[in-house]
Amino acid sequence: MRLLIAAASLAAAIAAPAFAQSSAVTAPLPNPALVEELVTANHILYDQGIVDGFGHISVRDDENPDHFLMSRSMAPGLVTAADIMVFDRDANPLDAKGRAVYLERFIHSEIYKARPDVKAVVHSHSPSVIPFGATETPLKPIYHMSSFLGTGAPIFEIRDAGGPATDMLIRNPQLGAALAKTLGDHTVALMRGHGDVVVGDSIRQVVFRAVYTETNAKLEAQALELGHGKVNFLNAEEAAASAKVNAGLVSRAYELWKRKALAEAGH
Numbered sequence: 672m673r674l675l676i677a678a679a680s681l682a683a684a685i686a687a688p689a690f691a692q693s694s695a696v697t698a699p700l701p702n703p704a705l706v707e708e709l710v711t712a713n714h715i716l717y718d719q720g721i722v723d724g725f726g727h728i729s730v731r732d733d734e735n736p737d738h739f740l741m742s743r744s745m746a747p748g749l750v751t752a753a754d755i756m757v758f759d760r761d762a763n764p765l766d767a768k769g770r771a772v773y774l775e776r777f778i779h780s781e782i783y784k785a786r787p788d789v790k791a792v793v794h795s796h797s798p799s800v801i802p803f804g805a806t807e808t809p810l811k812p813i814y815h816m817s818s819f820l821g822t823g824a825p826i827f828e829i830r831d832a833g834g835p836a837t838d839m840l841i842r843n844p845q846l847g848a849a850l851a852k853t854l855g856d857h858t859v860a861l862m863r864g865h866g867d868v869v870v871g872d873s874i875r876q877v878v879f880r881a882v883y884t885e886t887n888a889k890l891e892a893q894a895l896e897l898g899h900g901k902v903n904f905l906n907a908e909e910a911a912a913s914a915k916v917n918a919g920l921v922s923r924a925y926e927l928w929k930r931k932a933l934a935e936a937g938h
Contacts, residue, residue, distance in 0.1 A: 701732065701734075701740055701755065701757060702732075702733055702734065703752075705730060705732075705733055705740065705874075706740065706752050706755050707752065708730075708874050708875075709728065709729075709730050709740055709741075709742075709755060709874060710742075710750055710751060710752050710754075710755065711929055711932070711933065712728050712730075712791075712874045712875075712877075712878050713728060713742060713747040713748065713750040714747070714748060714750070714932040714933065714935075714936050715878055715925070715928045715929060715932045716728060716747055716793065716795065716878060716881060716882075717746075717747045717748030717932070718748070718928065718931060718932035718935055719882050719885075719928060719932075720798075720885070721793070721795045721797050721881050721882060721885055722747045722748075722795045722796070723746075723748075723796070724746040725746075725795075725796055726747055726793070726794060726795035726796060726866070727741060727742065727747065727773050727775070727776075727779075727793075727794055728741070728747070728791065728792065728793045728794075728874070728877070728878070729741035729758075729776075729779040729791065729792050730790060730791045730874050731783055731789070731790045731791065732757065736783075736787070737759065737760040738757055738758060738759055738760070738765070739757075739758050739779055739780070739783055740755055740756070740757055740758070741755070741756060741758060741773065741776065741779060742754040742755055742756065743756055743770040743771055743772060743773075744770075744771040744772055744773045744774075745771075748936075754770075756770065756772065758772075758776060758779075758780065760780060760783065760784060761780060761844065762776040762777050762779065762780035762844070762847075774840055774842045775794060775840055775841045775842065777841050777842065777843060777844050777846065777847030778792065778794050778841045778847055778850060778868055779792045779794075779847075780844070780847060781844060781847030781848045781850065781851045782847070782850070782851045782854065782868070782870060784848075784851070785848070785851040785852070785854075786851070786854075786856075786870065788872065789870045789871070789872070790871065790872050790873055790874075790877075791870070791871050791872075791873055791874045791876070791877035792868065792869070792870050792877065793868070793869045793870075793877050793878070793880075793881040794866065794867070794868050794869075795866050795867060795869075795881060796865070796866040797866060797867055797881070797884060797885040797888070798885070799885050799886075799888035799889040799892065800861060800866065800867045800884060800885060800888045801864075801865075801866065802888075802892065803824070803861055803888055803891075804826050804827075804861035804862055804863045804864065804865070804866075804867070805863055805864060808895065809823070809824070810824040810859070810861065810884075810887070810888060810891065811823075811824075811891070811902075811904045811905075812887060812904060812905040812910050813887055813890050813891045813894055813902065813904055813905070814887070814890065814905070815905070815909075815913040815916075815917070816883045816886065816887075816917065817883045817884065817886065817887035818905060818909070818910040818911075818912075818913035818914040818917060819858045819859075819880055819883075819910075819914050819917070820858070820859060820884065820887060820910070821905060821907055821909075821910025821911060821914065822856070822857045822858060822910075823857055824857060824859040824860060824861050824867075824884075825853050825854070825855065825857060825860050825861070826853070826860070826861045826862075826863055827849070827850050827853040827854075827860050827861065827862045827863065827868075828863050829841075829846065829849075829862070829863065829864075829865070831849070832845070832846055832849035832850075833845075833846055833849075839862075839864055839865050840865075850862070850868065854868060854870070858870055858871070858880055859880065859884055867884065869881045869884055873921075875921050875922060875925045876918075876921050878925060878928070879917075879921045879924055879925060882924075882928070
Protein backbone atom coordinates (compact mmCIF):
# COMPACT_ATOMS: atom_id res chain seq x y z
CA MET A 672 0.00 0.00 0.00
CA ARG A 673 2.82 2.41 0.84
CA LEU A 674 4.39 1.73 -2.54
CA LEU A 675 1.09 2.45 -4.30
CA ILE A 676 0.66 5.71 -2.40
CA ALA A 677 4.25 6.70 -3.09
CA ALA A 678 3.83 5.92 -6.79
CA ALA A 679 0.68 8.04 -6.92
CA SER A 680 2.51 10.87 -5.18
CA LEU A 681 5.29 10.67 -7.75
CA ALA A 682 2.79 10.81 -10.58
CA ALA A 683 1.22 13.93 -9.13
CA ALA A 684 4.60 15.54 -8.55
CA ILE A 685 5.93 15.07 -12.06
CA ALA A 686 2.71 16.23 -13.67
CA ALA A 687 3.92 19.79 -13.05
CA PRO A 688 6.14 21.34 -15.74
CA ALA A 689 9.77 20.24 -15.59
CA PHE A 690 12.49 20.90 -18.11
CA ALA A 691 15.00 18.42 -19.42
CA GLN A 692 18.66 19.24 -19.29
CA SER A 693 18.95 18.31 -22.96
CA SER A 694 15.85 20.12 -24.24
CA ALA A 695 12.88 22.19 -23.04
CA VAL A 696 10.51 19.22 -22.99
CA THR A 697 8.06 18.60 -20.16
CA ALA A 698 9.05 15.48 -18.28
CA PRO A 699 6.86 12.50 -19.24
CA LEU A 700 4.54 10.84 -16.77
CA PRO A 701 5.80 7.31 -16.01
CA ASN A 702 3.44 4.42 -15.54
CA PRO A 703 2.91 4.25 -11.72
CA ALA A 704 2.84 0.44 -11.83
CA LEU A 705 6.21 0.40 -13.58
CA VAL A 706 7.60 2.83 -11.02
CA GLU A 707 6.33 0.64 -8.18
CA GLU A 708 7.92 -2.49 -9.64
CA LEU A 709 11.23 -0.70 -10.17
CA VAL A 710 11.22 0.38 -6.52
CA THR A 711 10.45 -3.20 -5.46
CA ALA A 712 13.27 -4.53 -7.65
CA ASN A 713 15.76 -2.21 -5.95
CA HIS A 714 14.75 -3.62 -2.58
CA ILE A 715 14.88 -7.23 -3.79
CA LEU A 716 18.37 -6.83 -5.21
CA TYR A 717 19.54 -5.38 -1.91
CA ASP A 718 17.81 -8.04 0.17
CA GLN A 719 19.30 -10.81 -2.00
CA GLY A 720 22.82 -9.42 -1.59
CA ILE A 721 23.30 -8.49 -5.25
CA VAL A 722 23.74 -4.78 -4.50
CA ASP A 723 24.75 -3.00 -1.30
CA GLY A 724 25.23 0.75 -1.10
CA PHE A 725 26.19 0.64 -4.77
CA GLY A 726 24.69 -0.73 -7.96
CA HIS A 727 21.56 0.15 -9.91
CA ILE A 728 18.68 -1.18 -11.96
CA SER A 729 16.80 0.54 -14.77
CA VAL A 730 13.77 -0.24 -16.92
CA ARG A 731 12.89 0.97 -20.39
CA ASP A 732 9.85 3.25 -20.38
CA ASP A 733 6.89 1.16 -21.53
CA GLU A 734 5.36 4.18 -23.28
CA ASN A 735 8.50 5.69 -24.83
CA PRO A 736 11.26 3.20 -25.74
CA ASP A 737 13.78 6.03 -26.07
CA HIS A 738 13.43 6.78 -22.36
CA PHE A 739 14.31 4.73 -19.30
CA LEU A 740 13.57 4.94 -15.59
CA MET A 741 16.14 4.70 -12.81
CA SER A 742 16.46 6.08 -9.31
CA ARG A 743 18.50 9.09 -8.33
CA SER A 744 22.01 8.35 -7.09
CA MET A 745 21.49 6.55 -3.78
CA ALA A 746 21.70 3.17 -2.06
CA PRO A 747 19.24 0.79 -3.80
CA GLY A 748 17.81 -0.50 -0.53
CA LEU A 749 16.53 2.98 0.32
CA VAL A 750 14.84 3.81 -3.00
CA THR A 751 11.23 5.06 -2.95
CA ALA A 752 8.90 6.04 -5.77
CA ALA A 753 9.80 9.70 -5.29
CA ASP A 754 13.42 8.85 -6.14
CA ILE A 755 12.63 7.44 -9.61
CA MET A 756 13.74 9.66 -12.49
CA VAL A 757 13.18 9.59 -16.25
CA PHE A 758 16.19 9.68 -18.60
CA ASP A 759 16.37 10.20 -22.34
CA ARG A 760 18.26 7.95 -24.74
CA ASP A 761 21.52 9.81 -24.02
CA ALA A 762 21.14 9.41 -20.23
CA ASN A 763 20.10 13.01 -19.62
CA PRO A 764 17.59 13.33 -16.75
CA LEU A 765 14.29 14.87 -17.80
CA ASP A 766 13.09 15.61 -14.30
CA ALA A 767 16.25 16.20 -12.28
CA LYS A 768 14.84 18.75 -9.82
CA GLY A 769 18.33 19.16 -8.40
CA ARG A 770 18.76 15.46 -7.64
CA ALA A 771 22.10 13.72 -8.13
CA VAL A 772 22.30 11.05 -10.84
CA TYR A 773 24.43 7.91 -11.09
CA LEU A 774 27.76 8.48 -12.82
CA GLU A 775 27.40 5.13 -14.57
CA ARG A 776 23.97 5.74 -16.08
CA PHE A 777 25.66 5.36 -19.49
CA ILE A 778 25.80 1.61 -18.90
CA HIS A 779 22.04 1.65 -19.26
CA SER A 780 21.58 4.19 -22.04
CA GLU A 781 24.11 2.58 -24.35
CA ILE A 782 22.79 -0.95 -23.83
CA TYR A 783 19.26 0.24 -24.59
CA LYS A 784 20.54 1.82 -27.79
CA ALA A 785 22.38 -1.31 -28.88
CA ARG A 786 19.75 -3.84 -27.77
CA PRO A 787 16.13 -2.99 -28.68
CA ASP A 788 15.10 -6.32 -27.14
CA VAL A 789 16.37 -5.32 -23.69
CA LYS A 790 13.75 -3.87 -21.34
CA ALA A 791 15.71 -3.84 -18.06
CA VAL A 792 19.36 -3.62 -16.98
CA VAL A 793 21.12 -4.36 -13.68
CA HIS A 794 24.65 -3.29 -12.85
CA SER A 795 26.09 -4.65 -9.62
CA HIS A 796 29.29 -5.52 -7.82
CA SER A 797 27.95 -9.03 -7.26
CA PRO A 798 30.72 -10.40 -5.01
CA SER A 799 31.04 -14.00 -6.18
CA VAL A 800 31.15 -12.83 -9.80
CA ILE A 801 34.18 -10.55 -9.38
CA PRO A 802 36.85 -13.32 -9.54
CA PHE A 803 35.51 -14.59 -12.87
CA GLY A 804 36.06 -11.18 -14.44
CA ALA A 805 39.68 -11.10 -13.27
CA THR A 806 40.77 -14.62 -14.23
CA GLU A 807 40.73 -16.88 -17.26
CA THR A 808 38.09 -19.14 -15.71
CA PRO A 809 34.87 -18.65 -17.70
CA LEU A 810 31.54 -18.20 -15.97
CA LYS A 811 29.37 -21.05 -17.28
CA PRO A 812 26.03 -22.55 -16.21
CA ILE A 813 26.59 -25.15 -13.52
CA TYR A 814 22.91 -25.84 -12.89
CA HIS A 815 19.54 -25.32 -14.50
CA MET A 816 18.59 -22.09 -12.71
CA SER A 817 21.47 -20.28 -14.38
CA SER A 818 20.91 -21.77 -17.84
CA PHE A 819 20.70 -18.26 -19.32
CA LEU A 820 24.51 -18.24 -18.99
CA GLY A 821 24.67 -20.84 -21.74
CA THR A 822 25.38 -18.10 -24.28
CA GLY A 823 28.54 -17.20 -22.36
CA ALA A 824 29.55 -14.22 -20.23
CA PRO A 825 32.19 -12.13 -22.04
CA ILE A 826 34.59 -9.97 -20.06
CA PHE A 827 34.71 -6.23 -20.64
CA GLU A 828 38.27 -4.91 -20.40
CA ILE A 829 38.05 -1.20 -19.72
CA ARG A 830 41.73 -0.70 -20.58
CA ASP A 831 40.93 -1.54 -24.20
CA ALA A 832 38.27 1.17 -24.36
CA GLY A 833 39.56 3.83 -21.99
CA GLY A 834 43.30 3.33 -21.67
CA PRO A 835 45.43 2.03 -18.80
CA ALA A 836 44.52 4.59 -16.13
CA THR A 837 40.72 4.85 -15.82
CA ASP A 838 38.92 4.85 -12.47
CA MET A 839 37.08 1.69 -13.66
CA LEU A 840 33.77 3.56 -13.94
CA ILE A 841 31.59 3.76 -17.07
CA ARG A 842 31.31 7.52 -16.82
CA ASN A 843 30.71 8.49 -20.47
CA PRO A 844 28.82 7.28 -23.57
CA GLN A 845 31.98 5.99 -25.25
CA LEU A 846 32.74 3.56 -22.43
CA GLY A 847 29.08 2.61 -22.24
CA ALA A 848 29.02 1.81 -25.96
CA ALA A 849 32.17 -0.29 -25.61
CA LEU A 850 30.57 -2.26 -22.79
CA ALA A 851 27.41 -2.75 -24.85
CA LYS A 852 29.54 -4.06 -27.71
CA THR A 853 31.20 -6.58 -25.41
CA LEU A 854 27.81 -7.67 -24.11
CA GLY A 855 26.66 -8.30 -27.67
CA ASP A 856 23.65 -10.62 -27.66
CA HIS A 857 24.54 -12.24 -24.33
CA THR A 858 22.53 -11.95 -21.13
CA VAL A 859 25.51 -11.15 -18.86
CA ALA A 860 28.82 -9.38 -19.31
CA LEU A 861 31.54 -9.33 -16.65
CA MET A 862 33.43 -6.12 -15.95
CA ARG A 863 37.03 -6.82 -15.01
CA GLY A 864 37.81 -5.46 -11.55
CA HIS A 865 34.33 -4.02 -11.20
CA GLY A 866 31.29 -6.30 -11.37
CA ASP A 867 28.83 -7.27 -14.04
CA VAL A 868 25.90 -6.13 -16.13
CA VAL A 869 22.79 -8.27 -16.63
CA VAL A 870 19.96 -7.67 -19.10
CA GLY A 871 16.44 -9.00 -19.53
CA ASP A 872 13.11 -8.47 -21.22
CA SER A 873 11.44 -7.31 -18.00
CA ILE A 874 12.26 -6.16 -14.48
CA ARG A 875 11.36 -9.58 -13.14
CA GLN A 876 13.55 -11.43 -15.58
CA VAL A 877 16.58 -9.22 -15.06
CA VAL A 878 16.29 -9.55 -11.26
CA PHE A 879 15.98 -13.33 -11.65
CA ARG A 880 19.10 -13.41 -13.80
CA ALA A 881 21.08 -11.12 -11.52
CA VAL A 882 20.32 -13.28 -8.48
CA TYR A 883 21.13 -16.56 -10.19
CA THR A 884 24.29 -15.18 -11.79
CA GLU A 885 25.61 -14.56 -8.27
CA THR A 886 24.47 -18.01 -7.11
CA ASN A 887 26.04 -19.70 -10.12
CA ALA A 888 29.36 -17.94 -9.56
CA LYS A 889 29.42 -19.10 -5.93
CA LEU A 890 28.55 -22.70 -6.83
CA GLU A 891 30.97 -22.80 -9.74
CA ALA A 892 33.85 -21.66 -7.52
CA GLN A 893 33.00 -24.44 -5.06
CA ALA A 894 32.74 -27.05 -7.83
CA LEU A 895 36.06 -26.01 -9.35
CA GLU A 896 37.73 -26.50 -5.99
CA LEU A 897 36.05 -29.85 -5.31
CA GLY A 898 36.67 -31.11 -8.83
CA HIS A 899 40.23 -29.79 -8.98
CA GLY A 900 39.29 -27.70 -12.00
CA LYS A 901 37.06 -30.29 -13.67
CA VAL A 902 33.33 -29.45 -13.72
CA ASN A 903 30.51 -31.01 -15.72
CA PHE A 904 28.64 -27.90 -16.91
CA LEU A 905 25.32 -27.77 -18.74
CA ASN A 906 25.83 -28.26 -22.45
CA ALA A 907 24.32 -25.88 -25.01
CA GLU A 908 21.25 -28.04 -25.58
CA GLU A 909 20.55 -28.45 -21.85
CA ALA A 910 20.99 -24.75 -21.25
CA ALA A 911 18.62 -23.77 -24.07
CA ALA A 912 15.91 -26.22 -23.00
CA SER A 913 16.17 -25.25 -19.34
CA ALA A 914 16.14 -21.52 -20.11
CA LYS A 915 12.89 -21.98 -22.00
CA VAL A 916 11.28 -23.66 -18.98
CA ASN A 917 12.61 -21.10 -16.51
CA ALA A 918 11.23 -18.22 -18.58
CA GLY A 919 7.76 -19.21 -17.43
CA LEU A 920 8.73 -19.56 -13.78
CA VAL A 921 10.38 -16.20 -13.10
CA SER A 922 7.43 -14.84 -11.12
CA ARG A 923 7.50 -17.75 -8.67
CA ALA A 924 10.87 -16.68 -7.34
CA TYR A 925 10.20 -12.97 -7.79
CA GLU A 926 7.03 -12.97 -5.68
CA LEU A 927 8.83 -14.80 -2.87
CA TRP A 928 11.75 -12.36 -2.97
CA LYS A 929 9.29 -9.45 -3.13
CA ARG A 930 7.42 -10.55 -0.02
CA LYS A 931 10.64 -10.97 1.93
CA ALA A 932 12.18 -7.68 0.74
CA LEU A 933 9.09 -5.62 1.48
CA ALA A 934 8.72 -7.22 4.89
CA GLU A 935 12.32 -6.33 5.65
CA ALA A 936 11.63 -2.77 4.48
CA GLY A 937 8.58 -2.52 6.75
CA HIS A 938 5.94 -2.47 4.00
